[in-house]
Amino acid sequence: MVSTDGDGARVPASERLAAELRSAIESGALAPGAKLPSERELAEQHRIARNTVRQAIRLLAESGLVVAEHGRGVFVRPATAVIRLGNDRYSPRYRSTGLSPFLLECAKQGKAGRFEVLLIERTKPPPDVARRLKLPPDDESVLRRENVFWADNDPVQRVTTWIPWPIAEGTPLLSDDVGHPFGIHGIFEERGHTMARILDEIGARMPTPDERQNLRLPAGVPVLDVLHTSIDTEGEPYELTRFVMRADLSGLRYDAPVE
Structure with a gap:
């Protein structure tokens, strides 16, 4: 599934979901350490395929915003002391x-x-x-x-x-x-x-x-x-x-x- 942005460009559903989750993380709606909804839940909420959700999560992980923990889920990267x-x-x-x-x-x-x-x-x-x-x-x-x-x-x-x-x-x-x-x-x-x-x-x-x-x-x-x-x-x-x-x-x- 794709949609268009303000300039008429086609935006894949995975990028749209990644942008929505990124905005929630940056605004604090998803706080550091918070667990993201499961792939199934996100797929149902956004009416997209689970592999599309998986791609969106991969985009967030590559940006350093989330971490996946095997058997537990995906979490917003916690704030750490520098x-x-x-x-x-x-x-x-x-x-x-x-x-x-x-x-x-x-x-x-x-x-x-x-x-x-x-x-x-x-x-x-x-x-x-x-x-x-x-x-x-x-x-x-x-x-x-x-x-x-x-x-x-x-x-x-x-x-x-x-x-x-x-x-x-x-x-x-x-x-x-x-x-x-x-x-x-x-x-x-x-x-x-x-x-x-x-x-x-x-x-x-x-x-x-x-x-x-x-x-x-x-x-x-x-x-x-x-x-x-x-x-x-x-x-x-x-x-x-x-x-x-x-x-x-x-x-x-x-x-x-x-x-």
Whole structure:
């Protein structure tokens, strides 16, 4: 079944139902966590086939508005607390906590933060990493550390860090637990690299299959892709990290002077 919109274009019944349910979700008539009527109920209410209802629900799921739970039904995606990292996250005033920026934000929200180490290796840097760190791309010139960060039971970020090998060699950066009270940045400072400036390059995209699996991403949820470069007091880049963040659980906040 199709109808026409205000411009005379033909609109499939599945898209019309999806638009009606989307409007109910956005207006709050269907609140976060609310269960949608069953396929049978929606089909009867709108006098359409159940496979048409199924297509409408798929459109909503791909938009990140609903989640299907096997054996229970389809629910409006619940509102979740966002792990929001700001431009001050590396400030020395947080050093006394002994927590990384992510773990500190978790603690503020009463969440249990942790990380899982996926990989530590000496390797060749990707071309974009080599260019930003001013390293040769054809040599094993970096240490690569890859982790997944969790808040309670939710994997929130996949984090890949590249460190020039002369900085990392012979340090606890080669271990799962760096063991420094100020984390990896404490080790950088001991190696003569104190953070003076950061450069964050931010984009949004749909996840790769590997990222979808690592972050347990529901259908339709994109990721924030943050490429972070640490720059020392001499103006030299000494560390680059790619944060791939679940967009439904993550945010960024910047409060900086206009120069």
